[in-house]
Amino acid sequence: MQTAWGWLPAIYLFLGGMGAGALIIAATFEFYGKRYQYDFCPTTLVGATVPGPLVILGTILLIFDLGAGLREPWRILYMFTHFSSVMTWGVWLLTFFIPVSLIYGFLESVDTFPAAREWLKARRWLRWTRFLWNLPLRRTKRVFAGIGVVLALGVAIYTGILLSAVGPAIPFWSTRVLPFIPVPMMPLLFLVSALSTGIGLTVDLVGTLTVGFMEHRVKSLPWIHMAFIGVETLLVGLLLITALVDGGSAAQSAREIVAGTHAVVFWVLIIIPGFVYPFVVHAYAAGLGRHSLASGVGSGVGIVVAGLFLRYLILVSGIPAAL
Amino acid sequence: MEIPRRRFLGLVAAGAAAVVGAPLLKGVLPATAGERPKARYALIIDTTKCTGCGACIEACRLRNHLPEGVSYIRRIVKGNDRKPWFLMIQCQHCANPPCATVCPTNATYRREDGVVLIDERLCVGCKYCMQACPYQARVYDEERGVADKCWLCLPWVLGGGLPACVEACIPGARLFGRTDDPESEVAQLIASGRAKPLHPEFGTEPSILYYIIEE
Numbered sequence: 001m002q003t004a005w006g007w008l009p010a011i012y013l014f015l016g017g018m019g020a021g022a023l024i025i026a027a028t029f030e031f032y033g034k035r036y037q038y039d040f041c042p043t044t045l046v047g048a049t050v051p052g053p054l055v056i057l058g059t060i061l062l063i064f065d066l067g068a069g070l071r072e073p074w075r076i077l078y079m080f081t082h083f084s085s086v087m088t089w090g091v092w093l094l095t096f097f098i099p100v101s102l103i104y105g106f107l108e109s110v111d112t113f114p115a116a117r118e119w120l121k122a123r124r125w126l127r128w129t130r131f132l133w134n135l136p137l138r139r140t141k142r143v144f145a146g147i148g149v150v151l152a153l154g155v156a157i158y159t160g161i162l163l164s165a166v167g168p169a170i171p172f173w174s175t176r177v178l179p180f181i182p183v184p185m186m187p188l189l190f191l192v193s194a195l196s197t198g199i200g201l202t203v204d205l206v207g208t209l210t211v212g213f214m215e216h217r218v219k220s221l222p223w224i225h226m227a228f229i230g231v232e233t234l235l236v237g238l239l240l241i242t243a244l245v246d247g248g249s250a251a252q253s254a255r256e257i258v259a260g261t262h263a264v265v266f267w268v269l270i271i272i273p274g275f276v277y278p279f280v281v282h283a284y285a286a287g288l289g290r291h292s293l294a295s296g297v298g299s300g301v302g303i304v305v306a307g308l309f310l311r312y313l314i315l316v317s318g319i320p321a322a323l
Numbered sequence: 324m325e326i327p328r329r330r331f332l333g334l335v336a337a338g339a340a341a342v343v344g345a346p347l348l349k350g351v352l353p354a355t356a357g358e359r360p361k362a363r364y365a366l367i368i369d370t371t372k373c374t375g376c377g378a379c380i381e382a383c384r385l386r387n388h389l390p391e392g393v394s395y396i397r398r399i400v401k402g403n404d405r406k407p408w409f410l411m412i413q414c415q416h417c418a419n420p421p422c423a424t425v426c427p428t429n430a431t432y433r434r435e436d437g438v439v440l441i442d443e444r445l446c447v448g449c450k451y452c453m454q455a456c457p458y459q460a461r462v463y464d465e466e467r468g469v470a471d472k473c474w475l476c477l478p479w480v481l482g483g484g485l486p487a488c489v490e491a492c493i494p495g496a497r498l499f500g501r502t503d504d505p506e507s508e509v510a511q512l513i514a515s516g517r518a519k520p521l522h523p524e525f526g527t528e529p530s531i532l533y534y535i536i537e538e
Contacts, residue, residue, distance in 0.1 A: 067464075320457075
């Protein structure tokens with residue numbers, strides 16, 4: 001088992017993924033017009049405002065995991081310099097994602113709360129920003145949402161490439177999609193997991209808490225949910241099967257996950273709360289149109305918790321190649 | 324003679340500056356002596372001689388002033404209880420080092436003579452290199468928060484000496500030399516095909532080679 005990366009990188013990978021996923025959901029609502037169907041759209045508001053703070057928090061945790069970089073912070077600047085490193089790509093992506101998502105969040109907030117906009121406009125010490133208020137708010141917002149989606153896709157995918165790029169050193173992390181397809185699984189799995197934790201946060205959790213049954217607003221929502229869970233189940237299954245077929249320490253990682261030291265984390269903290277429970281809840285919602293506050297919130301919390309433990313599980317179950 | 328590592332890195336930097344500056348001076352200086360052949364180093368470990376005593380591990384620890392229990396060399400016991408043999412692992416000084424590829428700050432780099440070094444003034448301590456090294460040859464210096472590893476005792480080698488592990492090896496299982504000299508023992512052993520890299524399938528092309536009979 002690798003011991004260099006523990007909880008801090010796991011939380012960072014999770015926060016980066018969920019932040020990116022939430023922004024993609026918000027932007028999807030924006031571009032498909034769902035945002036404007038009702039006076040108040042909590043999903044878009046949270047999906048736009050939360051990613052910035054989440055990713056900032058993740059980045060701070062990442063800095064706390066550095067050794068010399070924490071003690072001599074100017075060394076962090078060197079991390080922008082080596083483009084063969086996936087970590088350098090990540091540092092650049094975060095550098096652009098954070099301000100873009102903060103601006104998008106701000107624009108969504110002032111669009112949702114006109115009173116806040118009037119209040120800001122009326123401040124004398126903000127007079128110098130007057131020319132900005134003349135910009136078309138919604139069009140500007142869409143520009144930042146669009147840039148944000150591209151960067152969010154980059155953030156979500158890079159967290160997976162970060163792991164798969166270690167190649168033969170930790171075979172489980174570089175497991176391919178299928179034994180004969182030379183595409184690493186982790187970037188794909190992390191992207192899908194980022195989107196599903198984003199939905200879990202912005203739709204299931206926040207949506208249910210603020211407006212009740214989101215299914216009334218988005219009829220296809222249960223189906224979208226079940227499709228995501230299905231795809232994620234398929235990817236996790238393929239990951240484990242391919243790792244077992246590969247043999248060696250990748251197979252050992254897979255065995256530890258399914259029925260070994262990490263089995264409790266996998267089954268109790270990932271599969272049940274993040275896959276089984278939300279699937280059942282949304283199947284009920286789709287079939288019977290029945291949904292309760294507890295089931296919506298429960299599925300949101302379950303998906304988010306499972307997303308965190310999925311990152312943790314993949315980190316701790318990485319076993320270096322046997323020599 | 325012992326050179327503090329920080330000063331050595333300064334010397335390396337000065338050397339690098341000299342390399343960059345040399346073409347500029349070429350036109351000015353008279354072309355006297357021919358170019359010196361470029362050194363390439365190799366270390367061959369004969370696992371049929373290695374008794375696993377750990378003298379190399381301890382010598383490495385002492386020369387590099389590492390804390391108790393930490394060394395750039397570690398021992399893997401192979402074979403079975405009746406007939407064990409030992410695989411001593413240290414930085415393999417790869418021609419294609421994954422640690423240098425993943426390093427976000429360029430702290431890990433490969434010299435022209437094949438020695439892979441860490442510029443610890445650049446290292447942020449992200450430990451990505453430790454994950455990417457398929458030989459798990461790196462240690463983490465908790466005190467300074469940087470990655471650390473075998474540097475082939477480069478200042479001693481450049482001064483005509485030997486790495487500590489080679490000097491200390493009791494059964495004489497470690498052979499160090501220059502591969503750019505075809506007459507050298509290491510070059511001949513490599514040419515004979517008996518010394519092989521560990522896990523060539525990693526694609527790293529190490530400078531440390533092993534002489535292994537079993538497996």
